[in-house]
Amino acid sequence: MRKHITGGLLAALLAISVTAGGCGSRESGDMVVEETAAEAAYNYDSMEMAEEAAMDMAPRAEMKMAAAGAAVADGVSDGGLSANQVMPEEISADRKLIRNVSLGYQTDQFERFTAMLQEETAKLGGYIESSDMSKDAYSSIRHAYFELRIPKEKLDSFLAGLDGEANLLHRSEYTQDVTLEYHDVESRKKALETEYDTLLRLLEQADSMDAILALNQRLSEIRYQLDSYESNLRMYDNQVQYSRVSVSVEEAKILTPAAESSAWDKIRQGFKQNLEDVGETLAGLGIFLLSSIPTLIVLGLFIAAAVFIIRRIIRRIRRKKEQKKEQKKEQKNIQQADGAEENAPADKPENGPADEN
Incomplete structure (x- = not known):
């Protein structure tokens, strides 16, 4: 049971x-x-x-x-x-929306702007999810990337506070609806x-x-x-x-204008940018050469030793060839002399012995 x-x-x-x-x-x-x-x-x-x-x-x-x-x-x-x-149709009006914003800035006051980003995030009750800063070894240009989480009701205030603080290169925003x-x-x-x-x-x-x-x-x-x-x-x-805000910051000595008014402005800006690029290239080349002196010295010694050995080998080969030529020439001369002696007729007296009277 x-x-x-x-x-x-x-x-x-x-x-x-x-x-x-x-x-x-x-x-x-x-x-x-x-x-x-x-x-x-x-x-x-x-x-x-x-x-x-x-x-x-x-x-x-x-x-x-x-x-x-x-x-x-x-x-x-x-x-x-x-x-x-x-x-x-059964879902309430309180929709679940995830806002994501991506921003790209260029600034000649790198430290001030990155510090302001962190201060504004903390002041609005947000937090930094991740951050990364780097510096170019040759040009010394610094870059920064931040993943910020800002309360959704204060996101617009945060974005408005960044207007005019740096040169805005790009901005994109998309919203994801996860209500269902x-x-x-x-x-x-x-x-x-x-x-x-x-x-x-x-x-x-x-x-x-x-x-x-x-x-x-x-x-x-x-x-x-x-x-x-x-x-x-x-x-x-x-x-x-907490809306996600991705911010990339690039340090620049000459700012790229957001809107160009004439062709002359474009030419002038391009000329300045090219001069800056040439200067950075020359500076980077100089730094590379100076920092590579130990390597260049060792490489130069290795090349000099290789050239010296190769030249000695070439000289030996040439000497052997010249010696062989001389030996062949001597042998040829000797053979010619021997042949001449063998082919020469025996010497006969022109007048016989005088008769004795």
Whole structure:
């Protein structure tokens, strides 16, 4: 009989889980009927009545599962949204909007402007999410990048305070509407909380190890999902309440005018910019040469040694070639001299010996 009671309890648990997960935020009287049936199964005075209640609960659990599945299917087929999602017309006028602004500035007072950015952010109740500053090794031009979070109600005041403080190069803004996503997560969270409370009441009445283990496992799963949903809601709240402002700052000796009035102004500005670029290039080249003297010395010694060795090798090769030529020439002369001696006729006296009278 205890097995029958456990089977009935598990069937009721499955029906509650499917109904709570599938029907989302529909907190109707069906859940109350299921809870009453589950509690009644444990309050019967005799084991026979408990067994009958458990056997009677199983078919109803299957009916609830089928009804929940049909409700989910209807929700998807009607509007493309599942039952635990929120229809657009059901959302209140309090929309969840995330504002993002990107700014690019050029200034000849780098330290003053970057300090003002940080002071204004703190004064308006915002904070610096990230910052990065760098300096060019050759031109000494500094760059800065800030990710600021400004309260949404003070964003316009912050942007107005930056007007005229530096040369604005670019500005872009876009708004992201996360109202549907926010209310969808909120609806799922409420459905899980309802299921969690119901399972806690069933756990207090459970008297078998199988039922206790099954309930505890499902409760652990629900707690994990609730933590995830709460984290998502906190993230959305932070992004909505604190607008993101990305600011890039570049130091410049000659500011780029925002609007040019004539062609002569463009020529003059371009000429100044080119002169500045040439000066920075020459300065960078000088710094590179001076800082590279040790490397250049070692490289020069290596090249000189290589040239010296190569020249000695070339000289040796030339000497050997000249020696070979001289040897061949001497051998040729010797051969010619030997040939001349062999070909020369023997010397005969022109007049024979005088007759003796």
